[in-house]
Amino acid sequence: MDENQKKAIIIGASSGIGRALAKKLSAEGYLVGLAGRSLEKLQALQAELPGESQVKQIDVRDTREAIHSLRNLIMSMHGVDILVVNAGVLFQNEDFVWHHEEEMIKVNALGFAAMANVGVTYFLSKGSGCLVGISSVACHRGSGRSPSYNASKAFISNYMEGLRQKLSATAIKVVDIRPGFVDTAMTQGRKGLFGVISPEHAAVFIFNAIQKGRSIAYVPSWWGIVMWFLKRLPENIYHLGYRKYLAWDKKPSHP
Numbered sequence: 001m002d003e004n005q006k007k008a009i010i011i012g013a014s015s016g017i018g019r020a021l022a023k024k025l026s027a028e029g030y031l032v033g034l035a036g037r038s039l040e041k042l043q044a045l046q047a048e049l050p051g052e053s054q055v056k057q058i059d060v061r062d063t064r065e066a067i068h069s070l071r072n073l074i075m076s077m078h079g080v081d082i083l084v085v086n087a088g089v090l091f092q093n094e095d096f097v098w099h100h101e102e103e104m105i106k107v108n109a110l111g112f113a114a115m116a117n118v119g120v121t122y123f124l125s126k127g128s129g130c131l132v133g134i135s136s137v138a139c140h141r142g143s144g145r146s147p148s149y150n151a152s153k154a155f156i157s158n159y160m161e162g163l164r165q166k167l168s169a170t171a172i173k174v175v176d177i178r179p180g181f182v183d184t185a186m187t188q189g190r191k192g193l194f195g196v197i198s199p200e201h202a203a204v205f206i207f208n209a210i211q212k213g214r215s216i217a218y219v220p221s222w223w224g225i226v227m228w229f230l231k232r233l234p235e236n237i238y239h240l241g242y243r244k245y246l247a248w249d250k251k252p253s254h255p
């Protein structure tokens with residue numbers, strides 16, 4: 001292994017955006033660490049990558065074990081320059097089932113913070129590095145259909161702002177990625193989507209944001225304008241619009 005090679009780890013690399021980003025980073029010459037729950041999917045991805053990679057099974061719901069595994073992966077890769085925390089789950093939880101709410105908080109918020117902690121601690125020890133968190137445009141407003149999802153994304157974005165403040169006197173970058181709708185397993189079967197892009201397209205946006213050292217990047221960038229307006233709407237108008245959106249989303253496409 002070339003110890004001077006650029007290195008990146010993706011937590012949640014087995015499908016969707018994480019998978020596409022792994023391919024992009026590998027094509028750009030990075031040694032890539034692939035982490036997630038499904039070893040089988042990670043190994044299938046590994047076989048497709050043009051460059052060298054390592055696979056590690058990590059379930060971020062078990063933070064103690066996940067922290068230990070991520071540290072081991074960093075060690076076995078002889079370091080890391082970019083850590084992408086992409087793992088996330090979304091349940092359309094209309095019946096407000098607790099275990100779905102709990103899972104979203106565990107994976108998206110608690111799991112994120114645990115992985116970010118390992119990354120930042122490591123980057124502080126070497127004096128540089130880049131933490132990338134995959135948040136969402138959903139970070140700006142609440143959602144009656146999946147309250148924990150939007151709240152967990154607000155947590156991630158707020159947490160990264162805190163980390164940027166903490167690390168402002170260092171060379172360590174913290175990049176908050178806020179995608180709109182991306183065509184992955186997470187959005188499959190949903191009707192009320194617009195401006196949907198492919199995971200490969202999203203991966204190019206994310207890679208460019210990392211290269212430019214952006215603090216916050218909307219994917220694609222026009223979502224930044226949409227959210228600038230949406231986050232300023234008074235709550236009653238936001239709720240009214242959201243109810244209309246839900247009615248549209250639930251309308252059968254073939255009457």
Ligand SMILES: NC(=O)c1ccc[n+]([C@@H]2O[C@H](COP(=O)([O-])OP(=O)(O)OC[C@H]3O[C@@H](n4cnc5c(N)ncnc54)[C@H](OP(=O)(O)O)[C@@H]3O)[C@@H](O)[C@H]2O)c1
Binds near residue numbers: 018039089134136
């Ligand atoms: N698709 C969109 O429209 C959209 C929009 C905004 C933001 N995002 C965010 O983008 C990220 C990727 O989502 P995606 O759309 O690519 O969906 P996806 O295809 O379902 O990917 C989710 C990834 O998270 C991993 N994951 C889930 N639970 C995990 C756990 N407990 N431990 C470790 N890894 C876990 C999955 O791997 P395993 O199943 O192998 O564990 C998978 O690799 C998520 O954070 C999501 O919130 C997506």
